[in-house]
Amino acid sequence: MSSELIQRLPVLSVEEALLAQEALWRLLRRQARLYALESSSLPVETAAALAKSICLTLGVDRDPRVLLSADLDQQLCLGQRRLTQKVELSKQLWRTACLTLPEIGNRSLTDTLRSIGGFWNRYDVHFFAQEVPCDMDYQLSQPVSETLQGVDYVNDWLRRLCLEQDFLRRFDPSSARAVVARSCPDYRRLLINLFEPVAVNALGLALQGEDPRILSVSPSLRRKLETQFAPLTEAESNAALSAGAESLCAGLGIQNQQATRYLNGLALGLRPRLRAALDAGTLEYVFLEFPVSSEIR
Amino acid sequence: MDLERIFLPAQLTVTAEELAQSNRVSRKFGLVLSPAQADTLARRQVEALRETGRIEFGGGILKKLALEFCDSPFIQPEDWADTLAQLQTIFYELKNETKDRLGDDDLIFRMTARFNGAAGGSLDALESTPPEWFFHPEAERGCEAEDEL
Numbered sequence: 001m002s003s004e005l006i007q008r009l010p011v012l013s014v015e016e017a018l019l020a021q022e023a024l025w026r027l028l029r030r031q032a033r034l035y036a037l038e039s040s041s042l043p044v045e046t047a048a049a050l051a052k053s054i055c056l057t058l059g060v061d062r063d064p065r066v067l068l069s070a071d072l073d074q075q076l077c078l079g080q081r082r083l084t085q086k087v088e089l090s091k092q093l094w095r096t097a098c099l100t101l102p103e104i105g106n107r108s109l110t111d112t113l114r115s116i117g118g119f120w121n122r123y124d125v126h127f128f129a130q131e132v133p134c135d136m137d138y139q140l141s142q143p144v145s146e147t148l149q150g151v152d153y154v155n156d157w158l159r160r161l162c163l164e165q166d167f168l169r170r171f172d173p174s175s176a177r178a179v180v181a182r183s184c185p186d187y188r189r190l191l192i193n194l195f196e197p198v199a200v201n202a203l204g205l206a207l208q209g210e211d212p213r214i215l216s217v218s219p220s221l222r223r224k225l226e227t228q229f230a231p232l233t234e235a236e237s238n239a240a241l242s243a244g245a246e247s248l249c250a251g252l253g254i255q256n257q258q259a260t261r262y263l264n265g266l267a268l269g270l271r272p273r274l275r276a277a278l279d280a281g282t283l284e285y286v287f288l289e290f291p292v293s294s295e296i297r
Numbered sequence: 298m299d300l301e302r303i304f305l306p307a308q309l310t311v312t313a314e315e316l317a318q319s320n321r322v323s324r325k326f327g328l329v330l331s332p333a334q335a336d337t338l339a340r341r342q343v344e345a346l347r348e349t350g351r352i353e354f355g356g357g358i359l360k361k362l363a364l365e366f367c368d369s370p371f372i373q374p375e376d377w378a379d380t381l382a383q384l385q386t387i388f389y390e391l392k393n394e395t396k397d398r399l400g401d402d403d404l405i406f407r408m409t410a411r412f413n414g415a416a417g418g419s420l421d422a423l424e425s426t427p428p429e430w431f432f433h434p435e436a437e438r439g440c441e442a443e444d445e446l
Contacts, residue, residue, distance in 0.1 A: 032354040038400025040355030041392065047352040 011064055020067035027054050027072060035127050053129040056149055057083060083125045086151040091120060093158035100165040103173035104180050105188045112138040119154055140164065141196045142265050163262050164195035170252050171198060175215040178290040197288065199248075199266050204287035206248035207240065213252075217287035226283050229274055237274065241267035313339045315360040323367035327374045330363075334378040341382045349389035358388055358401060365405045371418025380420065384408070387424045394428035407431045 057079035058066045115134040122133035130149040144156045180187045183197035202212035245267035249260045316335040362384045416422035
C-alpha cells in the first residue's frame, strides 16, 4: 500500500479503514500470486507497485470508499477494462499525433513518438497500471500533471501534443520553422518545444490586432507591445494576455475549448517572462523577428 | 514501510499454524518444534523479511524448508529451530540475489542439494554460494562426478 493511500484513508472511520486495508490486502495477495505463480513472497518494492496499480485501477485516490465495495473483484475487472479502453484511445491519439507531425524536424519529438509507439505492447494493465514504459523526452509547452499515472499520463501528454501540432499546422511551415530557428538555431537536435515560440509570436501579433499568421514581429510592433505592457499591473497584464489569446483563437478560427484553454494558459504563463524582459529593457527576445524572405533551413 | 506495518499480523498467524503442521513429518527424523519455538520462528520470519526487504503473501516459507531439510543428515535435533531460522534468512536473501527467477520450490530443492552436497551441512557455506550456482546446480554435479573418477 502506498503511503499516499494511508494518508487518504483517514477520510474513512477507523473501522472502515481497517476493512479497506483488509480488502486491499486480499486483492494484493491475489495479484501477487498471479504475478509470481511460484513464489510466495515478493520484494517490498514490487508489492508496493502492485498495490499502487490496484489503487489506480480502482480509483482509490478519487474515492477510498471503493475499497469497501462488496464486489471489489468485479470493480477491479471493470477498472482494468476501463484502462484497456484508454489504451485504445492512446493508440488513436498517437496516430493523430504522427499524422499531424509538424514540418519542423525535431529529434526528441520523433524519438518520443517512436517510443510511445511501443507503449501499449509494454504497458501492463493487470499488474503495473501506474507505469509509463516509454521515453517521453519531448518538452511540451505545458507539462502534464505529475499526479497522472500510466495510460492517463500518456493520453494527456498526447492530447496536449495534438493541440500543439494542430496549432502549428495553421501556419505556413517555412514561417513557423523560421520562428523556431530564430528562437533556437539548433532546434532539430535540442530538447525544445516547437509550439511555444510560434504561439508567442502569434500572440504578440494578435495583441496588436495584426494577422497572427504573419508570425514575424517587427521592431515597430515590438515597441508597441513594450509600450502596451510596461505600465500594466499584474492583473492588467493577465487580462490583456487573456484577451490576446482570445483574439488569437478568433483570428485562427480555433473554437475547440481545450485548445483555447491551452492558449490562454500559454498567454498567462508568458507574463513573468514579459515582466523580466521589460525590466531588462526590451521584448526583443520574447517576440521574435525573422526576415520573411530569408532562406529557411 | 507501510506494507509491513499493515500486513504483519496476518503473516504471523498463518506461519505459526503451518509450522505446527510440519512437525508431523519432521518428527519422524527426531526434529520437533515446540509451540514456543514455532512462535519464535514466526517472529524471526518477520525479521528476515524486513532484513531482506520482502513481503510474504503465503504462510511463509518455513513449512516448506522444514519439510525439505528435515531428513538432512547434517542437522541435529537441538539445532533444528535455529537452523530453520537461518535457512529462511538465506532463502529470502537468495530470492533477492537470484532476482526471483527461481520459484520457491526450485530454490529450496537446490538449497537442499547444496547444503547436503558441497556445503557439507554448513550454513555459512550455503549462504556464501554464488547465486549463479543455483541456476546451474548440475554443473557442480558434473564436477563431483569427475572428482569421483
